[in-house]
Amino acid sequence: MDGFYGGYALVGLVLLVGVAFVTVAFTANRLLRVTVPGGDKALTYECGVDPVGEGWAQSHVRYYVFTYLYVIFAVDAIYLFPWATVFAAPGFGMTTLVEMFVFIGFLAVGLLYAWRKGVLTWQ
Amino acid sequence: MNAVLLASPEVRGFGADPWWLVLGKAVVIFVFLVLMTLFTILAERRVVARMQHRIGPNRVGPFGLLQSLADGIKLALKEDIIPKAAHKAVFVLAPILSTAPAFMAFAVIPFGPEVSVFGERTHLQLTDLPVAVLYILAVASVGIYGIVLAGWSSGSTYPLLGSLRSTAQLISYEVAMGLSFVGVFLYAGSMSTSEIVAAQGDYWYAVLLFPSFAIYVISMVGETNRAPFDLAEAEGELVGGFHTEYSSLKFALFFLAEYVNMVTVSALATTLFLGGWRAPWPLSLWEGANQDWWPVLWFTAKVLLFLFVFIWLRGTLPRLRYDQFMKLGWKVLIPVAIGWLLMVATVRALNTEYDFDARQVLIYGGIAAAVLIGLTFVWDFVAARSRNAEPPEVTAEWDPMAGGHPVPPLPGQQRPQLTVAGTTAGSTTQTEDHP
Numbered sequence: 335m336d337g338f339y340g341g342y343a344l345v346g347l348v349l350l351v352g353v354a355f356v357t358v359a360f361t362a363n364r365l366l367r368v369t370v371p372g373g374d375k376a377l378t379y380e381c382g383v384d385p386v387g388e389g390w391a392q393s394h395v396r397y398y399v400f401t402y403l404y405v406i407f408a409v410d411a412i413y414l415f416p417w418a419t420v421f422a423a424p425g426f427g428m429t430t431l432v433e434m435f436v437f438i439g440f441l442a443v444g445l446l447y448a449w450r451k452g453v454l455t456w457q
Numbered sequence: 458m459n460a461v462l463l464a465s466p467e468v469r470g471f472g473a474d475p476w477w478l479v480l481g482k483a484v485v486i487f488v489f490l491v492l493m494t495l496f497t498i499l500a501e502r503r504v505v506a507r508m509q510h511r512i513g514p515n516r517v518g519p520f521g522l523l524q525s526l527a528d529g530i531k532l533a534l535k536e537d538i539i540p541k542a543a544h545k546a547v548f549v550l551a552p553i554l555s556t557a558p559a560f561m562a563f564a565v566i567p568f569g570p571e572v573s574v575f576g577e578r579t580h581l582q583l584t585d586l587p588v589a590v591l592y593i594l595a596v597a598s599v600g601i602y603g604i605v606l607a608g609w610s611s612g613s614t615y616p617l618l619g620s621l622r623s624t625a626q627l628i629s630y631e632v633a634m635g636l637s638f639v640g641v642f643l644y645a646g647s648m649s650t651s652e653i654v655a656a657q658g659d660y661w662y663a664v665l666l667f668p669s670f671a672i673y674v675i676s677m678v679g680e681t682n683r684a685p686f687d688l689a690e691a692e693g694e695l696v697g698g699f700h701t702e703y704s705s706l707k708f709a710l711f712f713l714a715e716y717v718n719m720v721t722v723s724a725l726a727t728t729l730f731l732g733g734w735r736a737p738w739p740l741s742l743w744e745g746a747n748q749d750w751w752p753v754l755w756f757t758a759k760v761l762l763f764l765f766v767f768i769w770l771r772g773t774l775p776r777l778r779y780d781q782f783m784k785l786g787w788k789v790l791i792p793v794a795i796g797w798l799l800m801v802a803t804v805r806a807l808n809t810e811y812d813f814d815a816r817q818v819l820i821y822g823g824i825a826a827a828v829l830i831g832l833t834f835v836w837d838f839v840a841a842r843s844r845n846a847e848p849p850e851v852t853a854e855w856d857p858m859a860g861g862h863p864v865p866p867l868p869g870q871q872r873p874q875l876t877v878a879g880t881t882a883g884s885t886t887q888t889e890d891h892p
Contacts, residue, residue: 341471344479344584345592348564351483352557356710359533363706368536376541378613379701397625400783404628407791411635414798415591418642421802422809431806435799442795445787454787455780 399453403445410441471585471651478574482583486563493760494716495525501768508772529709537705542612551610552703552710555603558596559717565589566724567651569734569752581734581753582651589650590638593725594631597680600714601627604689604699607711611702619698622779623682623689629786630679630686633672636794640669640801641729654733663730667823668797670730671830672790674766677722679786681715684771688779723763724756731759789833797826 377384417434420426448454474482499514499521506513515521539548569581586592601624608620642648644665645656663670679686690698700711727733734752735741745751777785804819855870857863866872 341584341586344483345561345564345586347479348483348486348561348583349557351487352560355487355560356553356556359706359710363533363537366534367705368534370536375536375538378540378542378611379615380613397621400625400629403787404632407632408628408635411632411639412591414636414639415588415642415648418639419646419648421643422646422805424809427810428806431802434802438795438799442792445791449788454783 399448403448403453406441406444410438413437471580471582474579475577478577478579479583481574483564486583487560490560490563490717490720491713493720493764494713495529496522497716497719497764498525498528498712500764501771504765504768505772508769532709532712533706535705537707538702540612540702543702544610544612547606547610548702549707551603551607552707552714553603554606555600555714556710556717558599558603559714559721562593562596562721563724565592565650566721566728567654567733568756569750570747572749580651585649585651588648590642590648590653590725590729593721594635594638597718597721598631600718603711603714607703608699611699613702615695615697616699616701619689619695619701622695623699626682626686626688626782626786627680629783630676630790633786633790633794634676634680636791636798637669637672637676638729639798640666643801643805650728650733653729654735657732657735661730661732661735665819665823666730666801667820668793668826668830669801670726671827672794672797673726673730675785676790677726678767678770679782681718681722681767683715683719683767685774685777686782687776688782719764719767720760723760723767726763727756727759789830793826793830800826 414434417430421430502524503513503515503521513521514524517523517527539545564583565585567580567582567585571578571580573579604623604627605620608616608618608623611617641653641662644662645653647653647656682689689695690700695701700708703711734747734756736743736746736751736755740746740755746755800822801819804822855866855872
């Protein structure tokens with residue numbers, strides 16, 4: 335359990351324990367629960383009235399725009415994290431800082447553009 | 458360049474444990490999280506009850522301590538219903554996908570320093586990665602899949618809308634959360650949790666980087682779908698949100714995942730900003746406070762403090778409207794996080810280049826930034842006041858079926874006097890003979 339992959343192997347171990355936990359829980363649940371199928375139980379829940387139409391409704395495109403913005407900023411964070419860890423090391427200093435200012439500046443302009451275009455207004 | 462040395466592939470001092478210790482730690486993490494969940498649920502019910510002048514559950518076991526256990530067993534014994542409209546495989550997979558990652562994040566949380574367990578020297582932490590915090594973010598993102606897929610696979614309108622809302626909320630606040638971490642990395646020079654705790658020997662980052670801490674605390678409440686940000690399960694609008702169609706153990710797993718996530722984000726806040734397992738100030742004067750098993754106590758106490766704040770918020774604040782919520786995320790938290798990040802980076806660069814003490818600058822800057830954030834709220838409040846102060850538009854006629862559905866009269870509109878045969882208008886007797 336040492337070396338580069340050792341740490342990740344331990345994470346995998348937690349996943350295994352998690353899967354074991356869920357398996358035991360599901361098996362116990364299957365053995366212990368009551369099962370009385372039939373009736374209107376399996377209908378979609380609509381507050382007591384019969385369900386109308388399809389459940390898979392079309393959703394508004396505004397969710398998509400937020401997802402798009404998220405991808406940009408998540409990638410931004412991925413670049414920022416390693417930068418932040420080596421930032422204080424000798425040999426980096428001011429040049430690195432200015433480069434990151436330029437990078438964040440570009441992203442900030444993008445966010446401002448979206449803002450001005452009214453993307454961030456939720457109606 | 459010594460970047461190769463800095464980005465070392467593994468964290469020193471980890472990975473030397475015997476197998477029984479590794480397995481033991483993994484099991485202890487699970488037991489810790491499940492116990493925390495059971496008692497947090499009980500504590501939440503008791504504390505909220507106290508805030509609402511009720512008593513709360515106190516019948517099962519001493520002080521009601523076994524209430525959550527009883528509820529859990531009851532849930533697991535209930536009939537499991539899968540709706541006809543549901544996509545079966547995904548419907549079963551979704552609760553698992555939301556529970557397992559919730560536990561995984563805890564693998565890299567440090568509970569304490571190096572201790573001796575049956576003669577073995579070991580860290581009170583299952584493992585540590587050079588990218589531990591990034592790993593926690595990644596695992597938390599996998600948990601979002603559980604929510605999206607639960608809503609989608611239910612084949613019902615309310616869960617679908619709830620899951621979409623929840624996703625938009627989680628990704629919006631994750632951006633602010635990620636940005637608030639960068640300040641910590643700038644100071645600790647590492648993404649490994651044990652090194653971040655080690656770097657907080659003098660100052661906790663909650664003091665040094667107060668705006669980062671504030672942004673993190675707000676976004677962690679958003680990330681866990683908790684009040685006042687629990688829009689995904691706004692019962693007045695969406696029934697139960699993404700888990701409306703779930704029953705029995707699958708519902709219990711979503712419940713478990715929510716509370717484990719609360720414990721995880723609290724533990725992360727403790728590790729990154731409150732010095733991890735380090736003793737708080739007056740206690741830290743005592744030599745032994747940061748040695749042996751004592752730090753586990755401080756760590757747990759700090760996590761419980763955050764959990765209490767979660768419950769307190771739920772008992773105090775009303776739920777936000779969706780547009781206000783998105784506005785807070787994208788127009789306040791993210792710009793403030795970026796601005797603060799640039800300031801920290803500049804101060805840090807000046808510190809390394811010209812060698813001056815930057816801590817005072819950061820602390821005062823943090824106070825200034827906090828005041829600025831406070832002022833934006835005041836400004837919002839004043840703007841809303843002046844908007845409300847404008848006289849309402851007076852439309853002469855009230856159309857009771859405006860837009861095709863019944864609507865109440867707007868401000869300035871008059872409700873016409875009703876006259877019913879035999880009674881005077883507005884009297885209550887006319888409803889007496891209603892079936």
